[in-house]
Amino acid sequence: MDWRDVIGELEAGTERVAGTLSKLTGEELRAPSALPGWSRGHVAAHIARNADSLWNLLESARTGVEIPQYPSLERRNADIEAGAGRSGEELAADVRDTAARFAELAGALPEDAWNAPVKAMGGWPHPAWYTVFRRWNEVEAHHVDLAAGYGPADWPEPYVRWSSAATLADMAALPQEQRGGLAGYRITATDYGEAADLGWTAGGPEASGSGRALLGWLSGRTDGSGVHVRPEAPLPAPPPWPHRPAGF
Template sequence: MSGMHDWRTVLGEVKASHLRLTGTLATLTEAEMRGPSALTGWTRGHLAHHVARNADSYWRLLEWARTGVEHPQYASAEARAAEIDEGAHLPAGLLSADNAAASARFEEQARTLPAGSRDATVRAVGGWPHPAWYVLYRRWREVEIHHVDLDAGYTAADWPLSYVRWELEDTLASLRAANALAIRSVTATDLGLTVRLGGDGPDLSLPSRPLLAYLTGRTEPPGAVPAAPSWPLAPAVDWNKA
């Protein structure tokens, strides 16, 4: 999986995602920031503050890789939730500026991470280990998915194809490894990508963007296809070969 892009290329993709998101946030009025996001129980303010604090959490994982001293993403799930609630009601301008600043801190941390630290093992908040290089992909995912969740004009149709291609391969590999979706095979019709999941359900063929929106729980299941499981799953990667 790490061979898809080099570090600088993925970081460039993350920067572009940051710019798109912060551009959207900068246009939101106070009323719009207090309006509901696509995530149940969260306003756009909750989501904006979460994405900023997520950047800081990934900064900590890269600091762990840099120094060899453990820096967990969050002190606890409770602390994470409290942090989001505390900042969700900040003025719209502050939330937008905070996102831009947190994104810039993460980008600088990633840009200056020594090449020898990129394979260091860190842990996700869910407890599963992964090499530091995967932090860049996780941040890319976080920003693209939650930009859609903001429900402020950016949709799955706007996802860059580079993100869609990576996310589909990563998500489908995880689903197959976990045997987590009762579908026999999945085909992204515009990418020439077919993955056999081994389930006893139907075959599914869709263009890549609506397919990814379904697999990530951002749209309803198409037709008689079962609902996708809770997402994201732990990545199905052999770290020794990545």
């Protein structure tokens, strides 16, 4: 999928997040999210601060001056904590405003800047255009993490198609020791045809399901409903998601 098409998808996804937040009461925002140790307000603040952090990477590509995604992990966490206690309307406005700022810079970025190398907080490099896809994962996955009625079944099909394929490709590129309980498996999206061999050999274990079922499971957003294992066995725990992208 072309990154240019993702910008419109991001705008729609951001508006869905903001719509969810604006309906939540203060008590509901202080309640636990699906992420351990974070309230719904923490998740919302993170979605906004992530837009700011990825704006930094686009600005780095535009200027040629290296700008870190976050000044530090401590600053990232402090900013999330500082913003988590606001009202639903305030959090929704923050999510909208920071997303609009990101989209504005993306729309104005010179064509040759999109291939400029930037660096994720984890230290791995990627071209600037991949920043748009990283943001897509953040918006859709963390909307689910709000635990406020939006789930993997609500993910738009273009997102599921891209992210499930990217997840399988990225997992296949992981070193064996980072594949966790899925080492030795073949994983197949039955509707899209993509597959990942994680050290699989003939006769080895296989997991299969729709791209949506696989993405929900591999991203940690479902318990694996709709995913089938052969030979029959409990679903293994997937490694932490998202993964370093393959090929960069």
